[in-house]
Amino acid sequence: xxxxxxSVEGASVSFxxxxxxxxxxxxxxxxxxxxxxxxxMGPSGSGKTTLLSLLGCLLSPDExxxxxxxxxxxxxxxxxxTTVRQEKISFVFQAFRLFHSLSAIDNVALGFELRDxxxxxxxxxxxxxxxxxxxxxxxxxxxxxLSPGEKQRVAIARALAGNPPILLADEPxxxxxxxxxxxxxxxxxxxxxxxxxxxxxxxxxxxxxxFADRTITLCDGRVEPMEKNQ
Amino acid sequence: xxxxxxxxxxxxxxxxVTVLGVSFAVFLMVFQGSLLVGFLRAASxxxxxxxxxxxxxxxxxxxxxxxxxxxxxxxxxxAGVPGVLETSRVCMAFAVYRTPNGxxxxxxxxxxxxxxxxxxxxxxxxxSAEGTPDAVFxxxxxxxxxxxxxMPAEVEVNRHRASIxxxxxxxxxxxxxxxxxxxxxxxxxxxxxGPEEAMFVLLRVDKGYSTSDVLQNLRQRLPxxxxxxxxxxxxxxxxxWTIKTGAGGAILTAAVLGFLIGLVVVSQTIYANTMENIExxxxxxxxxxxxxxxARIVLTQALICGVVGSILGLLAVVPMIGYAKSLIPWIYTxxxxxxxxxxxxxxxxxxxxxxxxxxxLTVEPGRVFRA
Numbered sequence: 001x002x003x004x005x006x007s008v009e010g011a012s013v014s015f016x017x018x019x020x021x022x023x024x025x026x027x028x029x030x031x032x033x034x035x036x037x038x039x040x041m042g043p044s045g046s047g048k049t050t051l052l053s054l055l056g057c058l059l060s061p062d063e064x065x066x067x068x069x070x071x072x073x074x075x076x077x078x079x080x081x082t083t084v085r086q087e088k089i090s091f092v093f094q095a096f097r098l099f100h101s102l103s104a105i106d107n108v109a110l111g112f113e114l115r116d117x118x119x120x121x122x123x124x125x126x127x128x129x130x131x132x133x134x135x136x137x138x139x140x141x142x143x144x145x146l147s148p149g150e151k152q153r154v155a156i157a158r159a160l161a162g163n164p165p166i167l168l169a170d171e172p173x174x175x176x177x178x179x180x181x182x183x184x185x186x187x188x189x190x191x192x193x194x195x196x197x198x199x200x201x202x203x204x205x206x207x208x209x210x211f212a213d214r215t216i217t218l219c220d221g222r223v224e225p226m227e228k229n230q
Numbered sequence: 231x232x233x234x235x236x237x238x239x240x241x242x243x244x245x246x247v248t249v250l251g252v253s254f255a256v257f258l259m260v261f262q263g264s265l266l267v268g269f270l271r272a273a274s275x276x277x278x279x280x281x282x283x284x285x286x287x288x289x290x291x292x293x294x295x296x297x298x299x300x301x302x303x304x305x306x307x308x309a310g311v312p313g314v315l316e317t318s319r320v321c322m323a324f325a326v327y328r329t330p331n332g333x334x335x336x337x338x339x340x341x342x343x344x345x346x347x348x349x350x351x352x353x354x355x356x357x358s359a360e361g362t363p364d365a366v367f368x369x370x371x372x373x374x375x376x377x378x379x380x381m382p383a384e385v386e387v388n389r390h391r392a393s394i395x396x397x398x399x400x401x402x403x404x405x406x407x408x409x410x411x412x413x414x415x416x417x418x419x420x421x422x423x424g425p426e427e428a429m430f431v432l433l434r435v436d437k438g439y440s441t442s443d444v445l446q447n448l449r450q451r452l453p454x455x456x457x458x459x460x461x462x463x464x465x466x467x468x469x470x471w472t473i474k475t476g477a478g479g480a481i482l483t484a485a486v487l488g489f490l491i492g493l494v495v496v497s498q499t500i501y502a503n504t505m506e507n508i509e510x511x512x513x514x515x516x517x518x519x520x521x522x523x524x525a526r527i528v529l530t531q532a533l534i535c536g537v538v539g540s541i542l543g544l545l546a547v548v549p550m551i552g553y554a555k556s557l558i559p560w561i562y563t564x565x566x567x568x569x570x571x572x573x574x575x576x577x578x579x580x581x582x583x584x585x586x587x588x589x590x591l592t593v594e595p596g597r598v599f600r601a
Contacts, residue, residue: 049599052599053596053599056516058516058594058595058596058598058599059596079520079521082515082518082519082520082521083518085516085517085518086518087518089518090517091516091517091598093513093598093599097509097510097513097598099233099236099510099513100240100510101233101236101237101239101240101241102232102233102236106232106233106236110232110233111517114514114517114518114519114523115518117523158517170599
């Protein structure tokens with residue numbers, strides 16, 4: 001019986017038409033178990049980000065099914081998919097994607113607001129998250145006043161606002177130096193070990209291997225048969 | 231909505247341009263609106279100043295300024311209609327005025343009986359000085375044209391002796407020709423009209439009678455003239471000056487142009503602002519923001535610009551209108567116009583943000599993975 005906590009079954013995605021058509025994913029089936037950290041690796045153009053977009057309810061497959069917490073999300077309306085993202089999924093991006101005009105604490109508080117507009121004590125919870133990530137002295141700094149490592153920690157804090165069970169990260173250490181990158185790896189690993197979250201990381205960075213439970217390698221839109229289990 | 235406010239505060243230059251666009255549009259709309267309201271008010275000012283219920287004019291008279299004589303018997307017949315309490319006469323004609331220093335000037339000479347109304351500027355009417363038999367009043371805004379340095383001043387109107395005895399306010403030149411006000415007797419003498427002739431016969435209706443009944447009765451008895459209520463004649467006069475001469479249309483067009491120019495400026499800046507932040511809207515959507523949340527941010531930004539721009543526009547236009555009064559005495563800004571203009575300015579900002587809202591709502595959240 002397949003695990004439908006977070007999975008794709010027979011998913012194919014293509015972009016463009018006729019001669020310009022690119023097959024980003026071809027009949028991919030993969031399950032991601034609850035409370036694990038999975039890496040998705042592969043060369044550029046292999047379909048890693050497309051797979052992440054499917055898992056994040058940002059894209060629907062041309063064929064196949066995407067399951068999130070056991071629910072097939074393909075047929076959902078845009079508003080329903082938004083609700084799924086609100087309640088269950090969070091993202092960490094390579095380019096951080098913090099809101100440039102908001103301070104660190106406001107960025108994180110906005111993460112809480114997006115999940116529940118009426119949630120009381122957002123600022124206090126945002127502060128606690130930032131303090132937990134060693135940013136207690138940067139609460140009121142704007143993104144352009146933070147180092148790349150600090151920005152990524154703020155972005156992770158924002159992603160964790162509202163306690164989503166699934167965290168999807170796209171090249172989260174690509175813009176960081178070795179120390180900052182390792183720090184981010186540790187933080188995401190703790191999300192699995194301490195909070196039981198399911199984390200999927202798309203990366204080229206081999207440093208991640210020691211923190212992952214499993215690695216999926218994609219090539220030309222297909223899963224490579226060799227899967228490395230940590 | 232902190233994000234909406236912070237986006238604005240963060241990009242002050244763009245905010246300033248947007249606010250400037252709204253201010254400019256509000257300034258133009260209020261200024262042109264004041265010209266239009268003032269023009270409408272001036273076009274029927276003398277009619278509105280009378281206490282009469284009914285005006286009788288020669289057939290086809292379009293405006294107060296273009297009255298033509300009607301026979302004296304009309305007044306006598308009207309006085310005999312049941313319900314008519316009192317009659318009075320008003321006349322108006324262009325005349326040649328000779329200043330004390332000998333210069334000549336065309337004036338609009340208005341004569342009226344004393345019982346025409348307490349607000350009507352006529353020598354001897356209640357609240358107004360009796361003056362000498364030749365007493366003439368003029369509006370203070372026409373001082374440069376009338377060229378009187380001290381009062382009383384001996385002048386000539388159509389080669390008849392007259393005495394400028396008083397300055398009044400609020401009845402300035404509407405057509406670029408100053409008004410001179412005098413008694414009906416004097417005016418008809420200056421115009422060379424017969425003593426019983428009138429251009430306008432004004433009637434007051436007894437309280438026990440309905441104005442519309444009296445009006446109907448008069449229309450039946452006097453088919454050769456136009457019988458109108460005061461408001462009807464005021465409306466007719468305003469309609470003539472604003473629509474038939476095209477003057478009002480020109481002012482209205484300028485006000486609408488102000489709105490449209492403001493709309494374009496504001497649309498462009500709000501749209502550019504939205505497109506600059508389009509990646510952030512994509513991020514918001516990826517993080518689970520609803521369409522309503524995203525639309526609210528764009529609209530809030532637009533409305534903040536609208537409110538700030540409106541306030542600045544109003545702050546700029548009020549003193550400017552004060553200054554303009556010295557050049558355009560009839561310009562008039564009622565308090566409701568200032569409040570009323572906030573509505574189109576906010577509507578303008580909301581309209582301007584429609585394209586932006588569309589862009590923000592249709593942005594693909596999936597683009598968040600593009601570095």
